[in-house]
Amino acid sequence: RAKADGKGAVRCFTRDLEDEYNARLVQEGELAAAIDNGEITVVYQPIADLFTGQILCLEALARWHHPTRGQVSPATFIPVAEASGLIDRLGEWILRESLKRAAKWPSSVQVNVNLSPQQLVSGLFPKILANILQETGLSPSRVGIEITENIFVDFSDNVLVQLSAIKAQGVRLVLDDFGTGYSSLSYLQMVDVDGLKIDASFLRQLPDRKVEAIIRTVTRLTADLNIHLVAEGVENVMQLQWLRANGVHFGQGFLLGRPKNSPPVDWIDHLP
Numbered sequence: 050r051a052k053a054d055g056k057g058a059v060r061c062f063t064r065d066l067e068d069e070y071n072a073r074l075v076q077e078g079e080l081a082a083a084i085d086n087g088e089i090t091v092v093y094q095p096i097a098d099l100f101t102g103q104i105l106c107l108e109a110l111a112r113w114h115h116p117t118r119g120q121v122s123p124a125t126f127i128p129v130a131e132a133s134g135l136i137d138r139l140g141e142w143i144l145r146e147s148l149k150r151a152a153k154w155p156s157s158v159q160v161n162v163n164l165s166p167q168q169l170v171s172g173l174f175p176k177i178l179a180n181i182l183q184e185t186g187l188s189p190s191r192v193g194i195e196i197t198e199n200i201f202v203d204f205s206d207n208v209l210v211q212l213s214a215i216k217a218q219g220v221r222l223v224l225d226d227f228g229t230g231y232s233s234l235s236y237l238q239m240v241d242v243d244g245l246k247i248d249a250s251f252l253r254q255l256p257d258r259k260v261e262a263i264i265r266t267v268t269r270l271t272a273d274l275n276i277h278l279v280a281e282g283v284e285n286v287m288q289l290q291w292l293r294a295n296g297v298h299f300g301q302g303f304l305l306g307r308p309k310n311s312p313p314v315d316w317i318d319h320l321p
C-alpha cells in the first residue's frame with residue numbers, strides 16, 4: 050500500500066509540474082497577445098503629503114483584464130513577463146503610457162514607474178527612457194523610477210552604469226519596498242537614490258515597540274541623507290497619526306487613495 054501511495058505521489062507530482070508548465074505556456078502566449086489587444090492598462094495611486102493632503106506623485110501600476118479569468122494581479126503576471134522575456138516590451142509600453150498620461154497632469158505632480166531588474170539585462174533601458182522622455186516632452190524631474198532591492202541580487206557594473214545613466218537624465222531613483230528582501234545599508238552608498246519607500250509590512254505591525262524603532266530610524270536615516278521617505282500601505286487613521294507624530298511626511302495607501310484609472314491629481318480631500 051505504501052508503495053502504491055508512493056507511486057501515486059510521484060505521478061501526481063509529475064502531472065502537477067506538467068500542468069504548471071502548460072499553464073505558464075498559455076499565460077506567456079496570452080500575455081504577449083494581451084499587450085497587443087489592449088487588455089493591459091495602467092492605474093495610478095497617489096503619494097501624498099500626510100499633513101496637507103497634497104498629491105506629489107502618482108505611482109503607475111499595471112493591470113491585466115483577462116477576457117475569461119478576469120483581473121490578474123501584477124504580482125502574478127510581472128514574474129511571468131520577467132521569466133519569458135516579455136518584460137522589456139511590457140515595461141516599455143507601461144513607461145510610455147504612464148509618461149504620456151503624466152504630461153496631462155499639473156506640472157507639480159510627478160509620476161513613478163516600477164522597473165524590473167530584468168529590464169536592465171539588455172542594457173537598452175536608459176536609451177528607451179530617453180526616447181520616451183523626448184516623445185512625451187515630460188520634464189525628467191517629474192519622473193521617478195522605482196527599483197527594489199532585488200536589483201542588487203545580480204548586481205554588476207552594467208547595472209550601476211545604467212542606474213547612473215538614468216540619474217544623469219535628471220530622473221529620480223526610488224528604492225521601493227525598503228527593509229524587506231536583501232536589505233543592506235551599503236546599497237544606499239552604492240547607488241545615489243532620491244528616495245526610499247518603506248515597505249507596508251512595517252506599518253502593518255503598528256503598534257509595536259521594535260517596528261516603531263525601525264521606522265523612526267529609517268526616518269532619521271533619510272533625513273540625514275537628505276532624501277524623501279514614503280510610507281507604503283497607509284490603511285487607517287491610527288497609522289496616519291503615528292506617521293505624523295513621528296515626522297514621516299509622505300505616504301501611499303488605501304486610506305489616501307486606491308489605484309485608479311483616473312485618480313484626482315491635486316488633493317486628497319477626505320484626509321482625516
Ligand code: C2E
Binds near residue numbers: 164165
Ligand atoms: P509596489 O510597487 O510595491 O506597489 C504597491 C502595491 O501595494 C500595489 O499593488 C498597490 O495596489 C498596493 N497597495 C497600495 N496601498 C495599499 C494599502 O493600503 N494596502 C494594501 N494591502 N495594498 C496597498 P499591485 O498594484 O497589486 O502591485 C503589486 C506589485 O507588482 C508592485 O508592488 C510592483 O512590485 C509590481 N508591479 C505593479 N505594476 C508594475 C509594473 O508596471 N512594472 C513592474 N516591473 N512591476 C509592477
Ligand code: MG
Binds near residue numbers: 108163195225
Ligand atoms: Mg512600486
Ligand code: MG
Binds near residue numbers: 225226246281
Ligand atoms: Mg512598493
Ligand code: MG
Binds near residue numbers: 225248281
Ligand atoms: Mg511594497
